[in-house]
Amino acid sequence: MSSIAATRVQRELKDINSEECSGQNIRIELMNDQFEHLKGEIIGPPGTPYQGGKFKLSIHIPETYPFNPPKVKFETKIWHPNISSVTGAICLDILKDQWAAALTLRTVLLSLQALLSAAEPDDPQDAVVAKQYKDNNSLFYKTAKFWAQIYAEAPGPTDTDCMDKLKKVTEMGFYRDPSLRALSSNSWNLADALDNIG
């Protein structure tokens, strides 16, 4: 790893840890003493279906950092129009062509938090989620909240209807993740979900 990248990541981490105002609900940790792979965590912002959830991120620092953006994706599964519900890949301009060397890992994580508050369904990463977001926003809200509770330890009582359906499908012998994805992609219709599971 080039020295610029390593020293800069080191400085950034020092800044984040010494941040006096730590009310931003973001965290970055080293995986090992190399600076290539980092772990991040953001807390779901209030007023969103992700409220209080702990979303883990994997951050890969390329050799050419900060001239090229870090590669960030969600490790925690999340139901969001701009994040793939399968791979966790993120569609965010500053992680692609709008990257600037003056941006930092901290600003990236804050931007991701902002993305959770304000989705961009017209520039989707996950077309199924984006369609649900536009066509049936209340169903989207319910689904995203349920996902946050299942995967990101978001507080609050879980939706009993969703839980029952998920249980029904998993009791048939399907794994939880594909079952939940199938139900969520098929408007929580049990029969349709079973047809399209996989």
Next chain:
Amino acid sequence: CRVPFVLLLYWYLKKSCWVCFGSESDDITAVWIRPCRCRGTTKWVHHNCLMRWVDEKQKGHSYTKVHCPQCNTEYVITFPPFGKFCGIIQTVDRMIYKASPLIATGVLLGSVYWTAVTYGAITVMQVLGHKEGLDMMERADPLFLLIGLPAIPVGLVLGKMIQWDEYLLRVWRRHAHKLGILNYLFPMNTYGTVRPTQPHEAPAREIKFTRVFCGAMLFPTIATIVGKLGFRKVDGNLQRSFLGGIAFVAIKGILKIYLKQQIYSRLGQRRITNYEHTDSGTPT
């Protein structure tokens, strides 16, 4: 949370590079610049760090304009003066670079043109006879030859593209019932036939370029041969070749129409056979 004013002032005054986040104390020898309108934390940057950012944005095109990602000011990049000799070499190099595609296209088109001229000349000699052809071309206006000779292969290809037999066949099919005698030769409607609907309602077969090209290029040779074989009594090479060409086209057209008609009526007489049960074999 409140930040003490002194600390804010310190942050404002201290230089910090927005690329590597290094400060003045990290490397006292580094060159600092402020290349844009930015103030505060993105005002200062190491010259070397910004150079690398510019390289990354330009991706090898060293004349592409680069703007500050924050304030969008265009960076002014100056080059040291270039020696006169190097300048001349670069200009020549660029001219050659720009001219080569043009020259290559010209050479290609030129060779196609001269091939066409040569083919035209050979055809004239073939059709008129060797000596008469040469005489005619020597007497003709050179400008006329330069335009007329290459027009011969072009005309042959264009002529070959006219699918007159298809047209004739279609006209004939439409009016077939009026021509009683011909129906004996080319059966049109046999009772109990199922007329194929799709294939022959579809537009005429597509023109296959290689076939058209070969046919057109060989046509003068064939016309000459047919003329020599079939019209020995006719005087004059040109007239003989002309008649030979017409005869060849006519015979070929008739054969083609005949074959097509046979295929068409055969298609109409297809039968689907009953499935026969056999005890030995298992149905698959």
